[in-house]
Amino acid sequence: MKKAGFWILAMVFVLNSPAFGADCLSAFKQEHGNLAIAGGTAHIPVVKEAARRIMTYNKDIRITIGGGGSGVGIKKVGEGLIDIGNSGRKPTDNEIERYGLTMYRWAVDGVAVVVNPAREIRNLNTKILEKLFSGDIQNWKEVGGNDAPVNVYTRDASSGTRKVFWKKALSKGEITGNANFVSSNGAMKTAVANDVNSIGYISMGHIDGTVKGVALNGTAPTLENVKSGKYAVARGLYSNTKGKAVGLAEKFIDYLYSTDGQAIISAKGFIPVGQ
C-alpha cells in the first residue's frame, strides 16, 4: 500500500514535470562553460538526454559525452582529463584512494543475459550459462535449440557491465577466447539484434524489442526483481568526480537527482536512486 502511494505521488510529479522541469533547470541559468563526461556506456542514454535539456535551456553550456567503459571513466576523471567519470560498478577502494574520488550513485541497473528475439530460450540455469560463455557448449542444439553455433559476444576489460556480469552471473568463470568483442552496451544490443545465434549481456535499461532478456534460474530480468533483490546481477550507476563535485559538474549531478533527472532515469529503464 505504501509502495503504491509512493508510486502515485511519483507519477504526479512526473506528470507535472514541465513546471518542475523548468525549476530543476533554473540552476543552470547563469552558467557557462564546458563539461566533459565519459565512461560507462550504460549511462549514456540518461546523460545524453539530460545534457540535451540543459544545453537547450542554456546555449552557453557545452557538454561533451564519451564512452569507453567504466574503467575509462574512472581513470580519466582520476587523471583530471574529464570532469565527470561514469562507472557501472562501484570504484574499488584502491581507485577511490588513489584518485580521491567522490561517488554519486543515481540509479540501480541490472545486467541481463540477452539473446536474439528469434531464439526460443526463456530461462537458463547458472551452470548452463557458464558453459555457454566458456565455450563448453558450442551449439544451440545442446540446450534444446536448433543446430546452430553459439556466438558469444562480450565486452572489453574496461567495462563495468562485464565485470558485474562476470562476477555475479558467471561466478568469475571463463569467457571463451572465441567471443566477439563489442565496445559498448549500444554495440552489444546492435550485435545481438543482428545475429540470430548470439548470446551476450547488457544493461537492463538498454533492453528493447530488438533483443530478448533471458531469466536466470527462473528469475526474470525485470526492474521489479532487481529492486526486490531477487535478481542478483545488479549494480549501481555512478558518476564520479575527483574530490567533491563543484561548479557545472555539481549542478549536473544535482540535476540527475532532481525530479526531472529521476524522471529521465526511469524513462530510460533504470531504477532512480535519490541522494
Add this chain to the structure above:
Amino acid sequence: MKRRLPLLVDVFSFIAFFVYTVVFAVVILYLIRRAGFPFTVESVFGSADPVRALLLREPVFDGLFPAISGTFLLVVISVGIAVPVGIGTGVWLSEYAKGALYHVMTLFLDILAGLPSIVIGLFGFSFILLCHRLFPGKGPGFSIIVSGASLSVLVLPYLARSTEAALQSLDNSVKTAALSLGASRMENIRYVLLPKASPSILSGILLSIARCAEDTAVIMLTGAVASAGVPSGVFQRFEALPFYIFYTSSQYTCPSELDRAFDASVILIFLSTVLFGVSLVLNKTVSDPATEGK
C-alpha cells in the same frame, strides 16, 4: 599451352576489369540508394532551425552539422600546419638538399608515409598524456588541435614529396632562366619556380585535404567523441564525419541515426571525389604544353 596464352591474359584482364567495376559500382550505388540525397535540411540540422544553428545560436542534436563543422575545422587546422611545413620541406629537398642529407630526409619521409595512421594517432595520444603528466591541467588535452596536428603529420610526407616532384618536373629552361638573369636562388624560388609549380602543389594540397577529412584512426585516439556539438574552441573535444560513421555502425539507437551515417558516407565520398577531380584537372594543366609558354 602457348595457344591458350593469348586468351588467358586477355580474359583475365577483362575479368579483373569486370570484377572491380561491379564491386565499386555496388558499393557506391548501395550507399547512394540507401542515403538518398545527403544534403537535406533534416539530415544536417535535425530538428533545429537551420539559420539559428548556422549562427551557432541553437545546438543541433540529431543532425550532421556538428560532425561537418568538426571535420571542417579539423581540415583547416591540419592543412594549415602541414602546408607550410610540407611545402617548405619539399622546396628544401628540391633546391637545397644534397647528398647524404637528401637521402636521409627522403628515407625519413618514406618511412613516415608508410606508417599506419593509428601509430600516428598513438603518438598524438602519448603527447597528450605526457603533457598531462608534466603540466597537469595546462596541457592541450584531447582536443581538435592535437588531432589536427597529428593529421598534419599524416599528410606531411605526401605534401613534401609532391612539392619536390612538382619543382623537379619543371622544365630546365624555366629553372635556370631567372638565375641566368641574376636573380638569387630565393628570388628564383619565390617568383618563378613556386608559381610555375603551383598547380601541382595545389593539387597535392587538395589531396591532403581529402586525406585529413576522411581519416578515422588518428582522430579517435586524440579527441573525437560521439557527442560534442559544434567545436567551441581548439582545445575542445569534437565530432567528425568519419568517426560518426564508425561509431554509429556498431551502436545506433534509432534508424534515423543509421540513415545519417549513410548520409555522412556519401558526403565524404562526394567531398573526396570533388577534391580528387579538381586536383586531376590541375595536374593536367601543368603537363599541357600549351601552358608552357614556349
Add this chain to the structure above:
Amino acid sequence: MQRLTDIICRFIIFSGALISGTVICLIFLVLVVSAFPFFLDNGLEVFFQPWDPVSGKYGIFPMLAGTLFISVPALLLALPFSLGFAVFACETGPTVLKKPSMAVIRVASAIPTVVYAFVGVFLLIPHIRSIAHSGSGYSVVAACLVLAVLISPTMIFFFHDSIQAVDGSIKAGADALGATRSEKILFLVLPAAGRGIFAGIFLGLGRAVGDTMISLMLAGNNVSVPGGVWDGARTLTAHIALVMAADYESPEFRSIFACGLALYLFTGMLSVLARVIHGRK
C-alpha cells in the same frame, strides 16, 4: 621588406625540413620509451604469448597472427586482380574503355576506409554468416575481402604507371618480332615493369597491415589466434584502438605501444625495401 620576406621564406623552408626530420625520430623514440616497461616486465616472449589479461598474460601473439592472417591473404587476393586491371587499362582493354576504367578507380580511391568497413558491416557480414554456418559473420574472410578491395586502387595506380613507363622500344621490339599481345605483356612488359610492380606490392602490403577500421569493424576482435577463415581475429591496429581506452598504468595499456612498435618496424622495413627496389634517384 624584401629582406624580411626573404628571411621568413628561408625560415619556413629550413624549419619545415627540420620539423619533418624531427617528427619521424620523435615518433620512434616515443614508441620505444613507452613500450620499454612492457618489454621489461614481460620480456620478449610477449611476441609469442596469448593475450589473457585476467590470468596475467599480455602476449601480443594473437594480434600478430591476426594481422598476418588478414593482410597477407588480402594482398594475395588483390595482387592478380589489380595487375589484371592495370593490364586492361594499359594494353588489352578496348580504347574506349581505357580512360573510363581509370576514372572508376579514381572514384574508388576516394572512398575512405571507414566507409568500406561500414558497407561491409551491412552488405557483407550477413552473407558471410549464412555461408559460413559457424561464427557470427565477423571473420577473417570478411576483413580480407574488404581489405583487398581497399588496397586495390593504390596498387592499380602504381602498376598502371609502371607499365606505362615501360620503354616504348621494348613494346615495339616485341611487335616487330611477331609476339602476340599476351606474350608481349607476360614476358616483356611486366618483367620490365618489375621493379615498379614490386614496389606496388610492398605499398599494398603496408597499406593492408596499417589499416585499422576494416579489421576493427569486420573481424570480430577475438583474442584467440584464428583457427580458420571463418573465425574472428584481432589485428595489431585494432588492438591499439580497442585497448587505448584502458587503464594507463596497466600492462594492458602498455601492450599497445608494443603493437605500435611492431607496426612501425614492419612498415618501416617495407618502405625501405620498396625504396631499394624502386631505386630512388
